[in-house]
Amino acid sequence: MKKFISYKMIFLVLLLMFDMPVAIAHHPQIVLGINHAPPYTFVDTNQQGSGIILDIMQRIEVDVGFELQVVSCPFPRCLKMAKEGKIDMLGGLIKNPQRNDYLDFIEPAYMVLNSSFVFYALKDNNIEVNTYEQLSNKRIAVTRKAAHFERFDNDLTLDKVLVSSEKVAMDMLLKDRVDIVIAVEETADYSLKYLNQDRHKLQKLNYRYTDTILGYAAFSRKYHNLEILNKIKQKMRDFQKNGMLTELVKPYNLPPINE
Known part of the structure; x- marks a missing residue:
């Protein structure tokens, strides 16, 4: 046993001397x-x-x-x-x-973030959402597992299309595969510019939920x-x-x- 401990001590000393990882x-x-x-x-x-x-x-x-x-x-x-x-x-x-x-x-x-949850739609589709109730019967792209505001997150009556990211949501909207997209206004505006997506084809709808995020x-x-x-x-x-x-x-x- 003593010999084993001695060998172990010598090995550790050598590792330290040669700057080897321990x-x-x-x-x-x-x-x-x-x-x-x-x-x-x-x-x-x-x-x-x-x-x-x-x-x-x-x-x-x-x-x-x-x-x-x-x-x-x-x-x-x-x-x-x-x-x-x-x-x-x-x-x-x-x-x-x-x-x-x-x-x-x-x-x-x-x-x-002193910002709002907003909804985007294609300009050419002439979609109007002025109240929360008008979100019904719309295909809404939502980032999977994302949190928004309580009423929206808990509303099981809405037609939510789950996607992997906000970019995918915007791409689907631009391809007319969904009616609207929900996003944080401040980050979405920047992302559209940064990702070089066709912002000119989109419009923000009137309904928004403003909160401190x-x-x-x-x-x-x-x-x-x-x-x-x-x-x-x-x-x-x-x-x-x-x-x-x-x-x-x-x-x-x-x-x-x-x-």
């Missing part, structure tokens, strides 16, 4: 799922990500000491992977009771490194108090994150 020295890993959602999150053609949540987590990574791994996935797939514990964290989420069952939302919200980071409830999780939660609170969070979201033209 498993016990690795930082804990956090897998962050992101989807392409301009102007706040981007995934390029090489599946490399950028955006607010990465800026925030990379800054926290320096202070807390963990290894951030980024995985790109369509939004519905990201949620499913978080629910199953295949990824640890997501960003830009609207909080609702269903998500709270499998996600641990981190306070404070880092995105505050909060976007949160959240951890899968299957993530079990509570020490790291609690440190991240504390850092988010510290960043709110010392103004760091406001500085990190400023390049994205988002309002200050005040207490």
